[in-house]
Amino acid sequence: xxxxxxxxxxxSIGASALDVIARHPDRYAASVLSAHGRVDxxxxxxxxxxxxxxxxxxxxxxxxxxxxxxxxxxxTQAHAGGEALAALAGSDACDTVIAAIVGAAGIASxxxxxxxxxxLLLANKESVVLAGExxxxxxxxxxxxxxxxxxxxxxxFQCLRGAPADLTQVSRLILTASGGPFLNRSRGELAxxxxxxxxxHPNWKMGRKISVDSATLMNKGLExxxxxWLFGMPAARIDVLVHPQSIxxxxxxxxxxSVLAQMGRPDMRTTLACGLAWPERVASGVAAPDLGTIGxxxxxxxxRTTFACLDLAYAAIKAxxxxxxxxxxxxxxxxxxxxxxxIGFLDIPAIIRATLDAAEDLGAADLxxxxxxxxxxxxAATARVEARA
Ligand code: NAD
Ligand code: MG
Numbered sequence: 001x002x003x004x005x006x007x008x009x010x011x012s013i014g015a016s017a018l019d020v021i022a023r024h025p026d027r028y029a030a031s032v033l034s035a036h037g038r039v040d041x042x043x044x045x046x047x048x049x050x051x052x053x054x055x056x057x058x059x060x061x062x063x064x065x066x067x068x069x070x071x072x073x074x075x076t077q078a079h080a081g082g083e084a085l086a087a088l089a090g091s092d093a094c095d096t097v098i099a100a101i102v103g104a105a106g107i108a109s110x111x112x113x114x115x116x117x118x119x120l121l122l123a124n125k126e127s128v129v130l131a132g133e134x135x136x137x138x139x140x141x142x143x144x145x146x147x148x149x150x151x152x153x154x155x156x157f158q159c160l161r162g163a164p165a166d167l168t169q170v171s172r173l174i175l176t177a178s179g180g181p182f183l184n185r186s187r188g189e190l191a192x193x194x195x196x197x198x199x200x201h202p203n204w205k206m207g208r209k210i211s212v213d214s215a216t217l218m219n220k221g222l223e224x225x226x227x228x229w230l231f232g233m234p235a236a237r238i239d240v241l242v243h244p245q246s247i248x249x250x251x252x253x254x255x256x257x258s259v260l261a262q263m264g265r266p267d268m269r270t271t272l273a274c275g276l277a278w279p280e281r282v283a284s285g286v287a288a289p290d291l292g293t294i295g296x297x298x299x300x301x302x303x304r305t306t307f308a309c310l311d312l313a314y315a316a317i318k319a320x321x322x323x324x325x326x327x328x329x330x331x332x333x334x335x336x337x338x339x340x341x342x343i344g345f346l347d348i349p350a351i352i353r354a355t356l357d358a359a360e361d362l363g364a365a366d367l368x369x370x371x372x373x374x375x376x377x378x379x380a381a382t383a384r385v386e387a388r389a
Contacts, residue, residue, distance in 0.1 A: 002119075004276070005032035005089055007109050008100035012207045012332045013123045013149065016268040017098045018049060020276060020284055028276060032088050034101075034109075037061060043068035046076045053088055055079040057105075090116035096276065098149070099124040102209050103332050104325075107131060111367070114138040114146070121275040123149040123268075125226045129328040131370050132229025146230070147275040152176065152223055153230055153250035154264035154271045162279060165231040165252075172253040173233050175223055176243040177204050177302060178266075180214040181243060187306050193345045195338060201264040203246040212335045216348050217302060221313025222331075224282045225324055228317055235317040240310065241299045247289050248297060259317055265289050308349040312356060321361035322373030329377035330355035333385060342389040351384045 004021055008014045009030075021028040034055040035042040045056050046069060054076045056065045062080035065124075069076050079088065082105075089097050090112035097113035098121040099106055106124035111131070113120045114268070115138050122128070128135060139146045147162075148154050152175045156165075179202050182190060198215040199208050206214070213219035224238050241251075246266040253259045264270040265286055273284035291297075304311050316323040334351040337343045343351070355377050362373040 001026075001029050001030035002096050002276070003094045004028050004096045004098060005034075005113075006030055006098045006100065007032075007034045007085065007089060007106070008036075008098075008124075009033040009045050009101065009165060009383035010035040010038050011100055011102065012205060012267055013098070013100035013272070017100065017121075017272050018045065020269050020282075021048065022271045024276075024282055025295055027282065028096075031094050034085055034088075036101075039064045039068055043072055046074055050074070051076055053077050053079060053093055053162070055081075055085045055088060055173050057085060082108055086112035089113045089118070095119060095220065098184070098272070098275075099127065102126070102207055104130050104328060107133050107367070107371075111135060111138060114144040115142050117142040117144050118313065119145045119147065121149045124343075125150055125222050126328050126332070128226045128229050129222050130325045130374060131364070131367060133364055134367060134370070138329055142370075147278055148226075148230055149268070149271050150223060150226060151264070151266070151271050152250040153226060154274060156227065156231060156252055158262045158274065159250075159252040159260040161233070161299060165233055169254055170233075170252055171255050172237050172239055173227055173297060174239045174241055174251040174253060174259075175220060175227060175371050176241055176246070176248050176250055176299075177217065177220040178214065178246045179242040179244050179302075180217065180219075183242065184213055184303075185306070185344070187386050190306070190345050195341065196336070198345065202244070204268075208339055209332070209335055212338060212348075213331070216309045216345070217307035218309035218313070218331055218335075218348070218352075221310045222328070224310075224313050224319055225326050226259065227329075235314055240302050242302050243297065243299050245294060245297055245332075247291075247294060253270060263289055263291075284301070298339065309352065314347060316356065319356075319361070321363050322370055323356065323359070323361065325364075325370045325373040326356055326359040326377040327352060329374040330381040333381035337385040337389065343385055347388050351388070354384055355381045
C-alpha cells in the first residue's frame with residue numbers, strides 16, 4: 001500500500017489525484033491532505049479520504065481545522081503553516097508526494113519531498129522555474145524519483161521510458177500547446193479581454209492562475225524552462241507547436257528522424273495515474289481518445305509576437321542565474337492583478353519584461369539567493385501594477 005500526500009488537495013490537480021487514488025483502495029491511500037485557507041473543503045475531503053494528517057497553510061485557521069475534524073468525528077491530526085507542511089512532506093507519513101500547490105509557494109514542500117527521497121509527482125511547475133537546478137540536484141542526491149505531472153513533460157517522460165534524455169540520441173523536444181482561449185486573435189483583439197474570458201479554456205479545466213498562463217502562452221514558457229531542467233535539454237533544442245485538439249501531449253525527436261508522441265484525452269487523471277503506478281499502469285477513469293471520431297490532429301507555429309510571454313521565458317533561460325525566479329515572480333504578481341481586474345491582459349507581458357530587464361542577477365547558488373530574487377521581483381512588479389492600475 002502506497003501512502004500518498006496530496007499537497008494542494010482542494011485544487012484542480014488535487015481533485016484529479018484523489019479521484020484516481022479512490023479508484024484503487026488496494027494500492028493507494030491518501031495519508032496527508034493540504035489546502036491553503038479553505039478549512040471546510042479540506043475537512044470534507046478528510047471525511048471522504050480519511051488521511052492521517054491534514055494541513056492548512058494559513059496558520060490562523062489551525063483551530064478551525066482541529067474543531068472541524070473533531071466535529072466530523074475524524075481521527076485526522078490537524079496541522080497548520082508552511083513548516084508543518086514541509087515537515088510532513090518529508091516525513092514517513094507518506095511514500096509519494098503529489099506537489100500540486102500553485103505558485104512559488106510550493107517550493108519548500110516540494111524540496112522537502114525531494115530531500116527525503118520520496119516519489120515526487122511534480123505538478124507545481126513554478127518550483128522548477130524558480131529553482132530547477134537546485135531541485136534536480138536534491139532529487140539526485142537523495143534518490144527521489146521525480147515524475148512530471150504536467151501533461152507535456154509526462155508525455156516526454158513516457159516517450160523516454162522514464163530514462164534521462166541522452167543528448168546524443170534525442171535531437172529535440174517538442175512541447176504542444178493548445179493555444180488557449182485566444183488562439184488566432186490579434187494583439188488589438190486582446191487589449192480588452194476579461195479574466196472570465198481568459199479562464200474559459202477550450203480543452204482543460206484548471207485553476208485560475210494556470211488558465212491565465214495558458215491564455216498568455218506563459219504556461220508554455222514556464223514549461224520550456226521546466227523541460228530544460230527536467231530533461232537537461234538546451235533551450236535551442238526545445239520547440240513549441242500549437243495543437244488545438246490537445247490530444248498529442250508532446251513529442252520526442254531522435255537523431256535518426258524518428259519521432260515519438262504520447263496521446264491521451266485532456267484529463268490530468270491519465271497523467272496522475274501514470275505517475276502513481278509507473279512503470280505499471282492502472283485505470284484512471286479516463287477512456288483513450290477515439291481518433292476516428294476526432295478525425296484530424298492539426299499543428300501550427302505559435303504567434304510569438306502577439307503572445308510575447310513565450311519568448312520572455314526563452315530569454316530567462318538564456319540569462320540564467322536568478323532570471324527564472326524573477327520571471328516566475330513577476331508573472332505571479334501580474335496574473336493576480338489581471339485576475340483582480342486591476343490591469344489589462346497585455347499589461348502582463350509588459351510588466352514581466354520590464355521586471356526582467358531591470359532585475360539584478362542574484363545567482364542560483366542557493367535557495368536564499370533565488371528567494372531574494374523572487375521577493376525583489378514581486379516588489380518591482382507590484383510597483384509596476386500600481387503604476388498601471
Ligand atoms: P488550483 O488553484 O486549482 O489549486 C491550487 C491548490 O494549491 C489549492 O489546493 C490551494 O489551496 C493550494 N494553495 C494555493 N496557494 C497556496 C499557498 N500559498 N500555500 C499552500 N497551498 C496553497 O491550481 P491547479 O490548477 O490545481 O494547479 C496546481 C499546480 O499544478 C500549478 O502549479 C499548475 O501550474 C500545475 N498544473 C496544473 C494542471 C491542471 O490541469 N490544473 C496541469 C498541469 C500543471
Ligand atoms: Mg502543461
